[in-house]
Amino acid sequence: MISKGKVAVITGATGGIGFEVAKRLGQDNYTVILNGIEDDAGAQRVKELTAAGITAEYYGFDVTDEDAVGKSITAIGEKYGKIDALINNAGGLGGRSRFEDMTTEFYRGVMALNLDSTFFVSRAAIPFLKKGDKASIINYTSIAGWNAGGPGAGIYGTSKAAVHAITRALAKDLAEYGIRVNAVSPGTIDTPFHTQIKSTKPEVFASWKNNILLGRLGQPEDVASVISFLVSDDASFMTAETIQVGGGQGLGI
């Protein structure tokens, strides 16, 4: 799984799973391009990776901003001449809201964060992925894409179901260029995603592991290792596939 001279772009990489993926691909010898919207955190993360001997660079842009995505991805692609791995990691819950009270703004915000971002970044990256070495895209769906999410997370679940479908659609569309497109579907992973519930309802958070067959929450490293595999040549016949990383939470999917 070692890839000399390859370039990976990871969106939303200043923390949580995204940073762990950047670190892992850096260890796999990729040059890693981290994206985020917190420039200070981005600079700090690049410093950490550089200290670990990883070639890393940070580009601050909002993945829901079509123009910013186009300009930034083009700048990255032109600088490095290609993109070998695009990790559409940016995304989020965006808050919880029941449908009766849900504003259109909230609805559009969640869809933009999870679905528009995947579309904008992928579209902009395609010309550079075509120049890559057996390039591939990784999207993030979620167990919520199947079970429609927990309380107030209905639109999050809906957006992730759409990511599931766009993964397959991109796989069909890009196969002729040898570009593979797969998704990971993390279960409950111990990241800042769950910060709120961790502080307000620690007993609920602590109970979650009881619903996971392996008896623990996932760690960001668990997701990063799956991505490391999926972008590698070891996964050369896998495309349009979604891998559950949930310690057995995804049974029946």
Place this chain on the structure above:
Amino acid sequence: MGKLKGKIALVTGGSRDIGRAISIKLAAEGAKVVVNYLNSDTGAKETVAKIQSMGQEAIAVKADVSKLNDIANLKAKVVEAFGSKIDILVNNAGGLFARKTLQEFDEEFYELVMNVNFKSTVFVSQAFAPLMDKGSSIVNISSQAARDGGGGGSALYSSSKGAVTTFTRAMSKELGPKGIRVNAICPGLIGTKFHDDFTKDEIRKKVASVTPLRREGAAEEVADLVAYLSSDEASFITGNNIDINGGLAFS
């Protein structure tokens, strides 16, 4: 390289095609491998010789894994060679045997197909799970046929693989709390003797042409996925049935 260093692996039906590729890949990643086989003495010897030429340890053990006595004997041989612990079990043995429609197959054929594909998976798991500790992994070989019902005349094959897929989920629940992960893979059209024997060339060409990656898969590509699932890198993955079909079919 080396992600399975120090692990002991058993691959049923490990002498040819996908089973052989899995045996060799697991060894290449550092595992000691028991290559189970039934019919192909030559294939088993070649597989073991190939592994030994890589500087790794392997033994071949003949056993019909659809028979409980043979499984007991296989277990005794494994324990004798590598001790009373295994880390990786790959339930690969299986087969289509013939394409027969509902009105063509009989009870004997039903039992052959179900026993070789499903009964073997059940009872090899039953025999070897007690030798497995936290961190070990079972990978069952299911099939795209389990998802889509299979091609013409393969109703019993596809149903037996459907049973493997469901059994995988059930075992992930039963063995998960013990720290044993259980997953299955569902290969699509992989270029092996299986299709040399049972699938017409024009059908294979047609399937490859509508596969997004525009080709058949190779046994080695399936082996790469099995090695990954068997490794500690997949430590949070259990109960999954993973498709490997070049994008041909979605589940």
